[in-house]
Amino acid sequence: MIAMLSVSTYASQLTTLANIQRNQSDFDRLSRQVATGVKSDDLSDFSAVDAQRLLNGDKEVQRLEAYNKGIDIVTPRLKLYSQQVERMDTLAKTVASALSGVDSYSGATQVQLGTLIDNTLRDLNALLNDRVDGRYLWAGGNYASQPVGDLTALPDLAAPAAFTPVADPALPDYYAAAPGSDANAWVEAGFSPEAGKSVEYGQVASAPAIQELINALRLVKSGLNAAAAAGSTAAAETAFAGFRTEALSQLTEARSGIKQMSSEIAMDLASITDSAKANKAAINLFVDEQGKIVNVDTAEAGVKLSQVKTQLEATYKITASLSQTSLVNYI
Structure with missing residues (x-):
């Protein structure tokens, strides 16, 4: 028992x-x-x-998040490009306005316009040699090196000639590494904001519109110096008038090119913003699908x-x- x-x-x-x-x-x-x-x-x-x-x-979420991390890096650069190009246009507009208001050459013209041109060239120097995260934004593939030399130290132009930009791979004479050629200086930075899509967003200091803007400013400075060196008032007036007319024409063309650059930057910014939204929407879909599997009431x-x-x-x-x-x- x-x-x-x-x-x-x-x-x-x-x-x-x-x-x-x-x-x-x-x-x-x-x-x-x-x-x-x-x-x-x-x-x-x-x-x-x-x-x-x-x-x-x-895996898909990680891939899409990597795209958006790239977008997060590029977006501030594009916004800065936009601000800088807008600043360039303002500088060109200011000089064109001042030059349009000068009908004849005088000592006062020499001082006032000369100061304006040198200050404008210094502003351009600062813009074109700007850095973000240790990268020179306008240096193309040579982002570790300052692209532009001292613009105020450029020699005078001999005559008010029509402008012809240099092309890849030649370096404009205002480059720190000029004279010579360097294809890397023309390389525009790019990346992929989503699968099957690439965006070349980088800007370079050798862009034709920037070349023409700098040349126009040099024309004004050269005209002032040519007038100051002339042997008579009449000769001074003639020398200054020729440079002035060509400078105004080139400033107009430069501003047109700069506005085109601004438009392209805006389109790039809108494009990658759309990509970021598309990536986020796809991420949400994957997360929702995973939630249906793993989530509980x-x-x-x-x-x-x-x-x-x-x-x-x-x-x-x-x-x-x-x-x-x-x-x-x-x-």
Whole structure:
């Protein structure tokens, strides 16, 4: 009788222990689900198909986020380009306005226009040699080197000739590395903001519009110096007038080219902004799809957790009663 009672009690204890372990496992799992809102952070808890979908989704999200990180880097550069090009246009407009208001050459003209031109050239120097994150923005592929030399130190032009820009790979004479040629100076930075799309957003100090703007400013300065060196008032007037007329024409052309640069920068900025939105929308789709696989209804999980807790408490009570079982209880 005692042996039979021992075997019966031992079997009940094993069954109860198994129930406790199962309920404890369910309790732990449901507790995590209620706390995190996800079924599991272990892929082995999902079916093979769902696990592969989760892995593929993670890869796509990482790829799209990498595109948007690139956009985050390029966007401030484009905005700075936009501000700088707008500043160049303002400088050109200011000089053109001042030059248009001068009908004849005089000592006062020499001082006022001369000061304006030198200050404008210094402003251009600062713009074209600007750096962001250690990169010279207008240096093309040579972003570690300052592209433009001292514009105020450029020699006078011999005559008010029509402007012809130099082309890749030749360097304009105002480059720090001039004379010579360097294809890297013409390389416009580019990147891919999304799959199958590339954007060349970089600007270079050798752009034809910038070449013409600098040449126009040199024409004004050269005309002033030629007039100052003339032997008579009439000769001074003639010398200045020729340079003035050509400078005004080139300032107009330069401003047209600068406005075109501004338009292209704006289009690049709009393009990568659209790409960022498209990437974000795709990321959200992948995240939503993953959510359908991993997310749980925390309210439902909470109800199940309460049920399992009740079962555990009941099982512990049974275990306690079994542990107190003795032959005396059956006499």
